[in-house]
Every structure is written in structure tokens, then in C-alpha cells.
């Protein structure tokens with residue numbers, strides 16, 4: 354046979370990867386996307402890949418980036434019949450990874466990332482058209498062409514669209530593969546059709562098969578239609594979003610691209626989240642020596658004004674929004690208290706939920722403690738000091754809270770949805786296997802029944818210790834997930850090359 358190189362041979366060992374994200378920890382963060390964009394590159398670099406990151410140069414990002422070098426002093430992008438000009442500035446993130454900040458002060462030098470308490474910035478569509486197009490334009494001048502672009506969420510959804518349309522004949526860019534990740538399908542970047550001309554994309558793309566969504570422009574849909582491969586942040590969520598219940602109107606698009614859609618669960622940084630060395634908790638501990646955890650519980654009860662009793666302490670650290678199943682908690686509360694449970698909740702969000710939990714704390718002083726606001730230190734003391742961690746979410750793309758609580762030996766009680774279903778295993782007392790407890794129906798009765806199963810084990814201290822050790826033995830560090838991404842990058846590169 355003629356010896357044509359096997360297509361696999363064309364994918365090099367060391368990949369050049371450009372991760373594009375509108376937020377990256379520690380530079381700018383509003384949600385879980387920033388955690389992923391901050392941690393995944395380090396894990397990829399650890400596997401030997403040449404990974405770089407691009408994000409907007411929001412106000413203040415340079416504080417964390419070392420010295421900055423303009424690598425592309427001018428990048429011009431047409432915005433309808435105008436031109437907008439920006440620059441790529443290079444800094445460094447952890448592990449010496451290059452991070453490029455797209456500077457355009459009119460768009461990004463503002464107090465917040467996407468808007469104020471009054472609502473979203475009026476020009477978000479333009480801001481992120483510029484972000485996507487200046488990403489692609491910039492690559493023509495960087496002197497470094499990635500094998501694969503990993504774009505994330507709606508803010509970078511047009512990147513795959515540009516590469517497949519306006520730039521598809523550009524010899525430098527034509528071979529770049531794309532992987533597009535959805536972190537939460539509920540946020541899609543939907544704008545009225547009058548904004549389409551700003552994209553520079555032809556009206557022929559503004560159809561249901563393209564970037565149109567019920568008469569509007571939809572950035573996320575662009576990524577879903579044009580990305581070579583698609584991922585979301587757990588296998589179960591990848592299945593769920595192909596159904597009307599979870600698909601947020603895009604289930605048809607996702608179903609059509611089912612073969613390209615994969616679930617890769619998020620990890621957490623095991624150095625940052627480590628009960629043996631966490632400086633925010635009163636006493637460190639390990640799976641082999643859990644004494645410190647008892648001290649953390651006593652200190653947490655004291656800090657929050659909860660009775661110092663050996664009763665089960667259930668913790669929650671959460672945004673107070675509908676998604677998180679908080680009405681179930683309110684409805685189950687009398688039943689939980691009847692079982693002798695204490696509840697410690699830290700969160701902020703919707704005023705009605707803040708009020709309801711505030712009222713519950715006032716009514717059940719000493720047994721229910723509620724702290725409203727964002728408090729990274731208290732969050733850690735709850736992860737360490739509670740016996741159980743409750744996440745009864747209506748939907749949960751991945752969820753980080755349960756991963757952190759497993760690491761801290763705090764037993765997750767979860768609703769079986771999305772990443773919760775993929776990362777927590779029901780404890781079987783007979784086999785002494787499993788890491789937590791879960792329930793499926795979205796009802797407070799099911800939550801209570803699940804809690805009762807947990808409490809039955811809690812009352813058997815040796816069995817509970819076994820369960821804690823099972824939880825702490827799980828490994829949700831980034832390395833395994835980074836390997837999964839690499840194999841998908843390879844698949845995308847192979848597909849793009851053929």
C-alpha cells in the first residue's frame with residue numbers, strides 16, 4: 354500500500370491551544386467559568402502543551418499579571434461601517450502561562466464585566482462582537498497559530514462562526530480546530546436583529562440553521578452550530594440539555610449536534626482546596642486524622658451562634674437563586690429541625706430568598722444560622738466544619754460545592770441532576786461504598802427522605818467515618834479532566850485537518 358501518513362500522525366504530541374474566555378481567575382470573575390479558565394490551562398501546561406489564554410482587558414486586571422508587553426499594538430476590526438481598534442497585551446498567569454489581554458478601553462475599562470445593578474451594559478453585543486473578531490484578527494499578527502481554539506460560553510460564541518465563514522479561506526487560520534464549551538446554557542447572549550450588521554456576517558447566516566434564534570441574534574447558538582466539537586461540564590448535563598426541560602430552547606440544535614457533544618466534568622484545584630493546609634480554617638485535618646474536623650465543627654457552631662451540641666450540622670454555600678432548589682430547603686426545614694439538624698447557610702442573591710432565610714434564622718436561633726453576602730473565609734469554614742453539604746439544585750451543569758465538600762470530608766446531599774449525579778455516589782451501608790446521598794424528584798419530601806438516610810448513617814460514628822474517608826479519597830483534581838480535553842482537542846484537530 355502507498356504510505357500516506359495516517360491522519361493521526363498529523364496531530365503533534367505538543368498541542369498549541371488558545372483558550373478564549375471572557376473571565377479568568379484571578380483576573381476577573383463572576384462565575385464558574387472563571388475558575389475553569391484559570392485552572393484548566395495550568396493542568397494542560399502540566400501535561401506538556403503550549404497553552405495560552407485570551408480575555409478582555411477589564412479595569413484592574415493588570416494587578417495580577419506581572420509586567421505587560423504589547424504584542425499586537427494595533428488590531429483593527431470593522432464594526433458595521435466603523436472601525437474599532439484595540440491591542441493585544443501579554444502578561445503571565447500562574448505557571449508562567451502567557452495570557453493575552455484584549456485592550457479596548459471604551460469597551461472594557463469599566464467598573465464591572467457585563468453590567469451594573471441597573472442591568473446589562475447597553476452595548477454588550479458590540480463589546481463581545483469586538484472580542485470575538487479581534488481574537489481571530491489578532492491571530493494573523495501574533496506569529497503563533499494554535500492547533501485548536503477552546504472558546505467558552507456566549508461571549509466567545511462568534512469565534513467559531515468567524516473561523517468557519519469570513520476567515521475560512523485565510524491560509525493561516527483555515528486549519529484551526531475549535532472546541533466550544535457551554536458552562537451554563539441559561540446565558541446565551543441574545544440581541545435584537547438590528548445588531549447583525551455589526552458582526553460583519555452575511556444575512557444568509559441569520560436563519561434557524563445559523564445564528565438566528567426566534568428572530569434574534571444568539572451568540573451561544575453560533576458556537577453550538579459552528580464549533581467543531583462541543584462540550585459541557587458534565588456528562589449528565591450534556592444529556593439533559595438535549596431535552597426541552599433543560600435545553601433553554603436550544604435542545605433542537607444540541608440534539609442535531611449530539612455526536613459532537615461531550616461532557617467533561619470540571620475539577621477543583623487540590624492545592625487551593627486542601628483541608629490539611631487551608632489557612633482559613635481553625636484546625637487542619639486529613640483522612641487519616643480527622644480530629645481537626647471536629648475542632649472545625651465546634652468553632653463553626655461558636656462563630657455562627659449555633660448550640661454546641663453533637664447534632665448533625667448541614668452546611669450550604671450558594672447563590673440564592675431559583676436554580677439552587679432553595680424553596681425545597683425552606684419547605685423541608687421543619688422536618689429537618691425535627692430530626693435535630695442544625696443548618697448553616699452562607700449566600701446572597703434574590704431578595705425574597707434572602708428574606709425567607711433571614712426569617713428562618715430569626716425564628717430558629719441557635720439551630721439555623723444564615724449569613725448573607727459573599728465571604729470566602731466563612732465558606733471554607735463551612736466546608737470544613739459541617740457534617741453534610743446540601744445542594745438540592747433544580748439543574749446543575751457541574752457544581753463545585755459538592756467537589757469541595759468531598760475534598761473536606763463533608764458529605765454531599767444532592768439532587769440527582771447534572772454534575773451532581775456524575776460526581777456523588779449514593780452510600781451503601783452494607784458495602785460501605787459510596788460518597789454521599791441523593792434524591793431525584795424535585796420535592797421537599799424527597800429531600801427529607803434523603804436527609805433521613807444520611808442521618809441514619811450519621812448516628813453510627815464508625816460507619817460515618819468510613820463514609821468521610823470514601824469522600825476524601827475521591828479525586829476531582831484537574832488532571833483527569835485536562836486529559837479528556839486533550840483527547841477531544843486531538844479529535845477536533847484531526848477532523849479539521851481532513
Ligand code: ADP
Pocket residue numbers: 384385670671672699700701726727728729732751752753754755757
Ligand atoms: P454556581 O457557579 O452555579 O454558583 P458552583 O457550585 O459551581 O455554583 O460554584 C459556586 C462557587 O462559589 C463555590 O465555590 C462556592 O463555594 C462559591 N460561593 C457561592 N456563594 C458564595 C458566598 N456567598 N460566599 C463565598 N463563596 C460562595
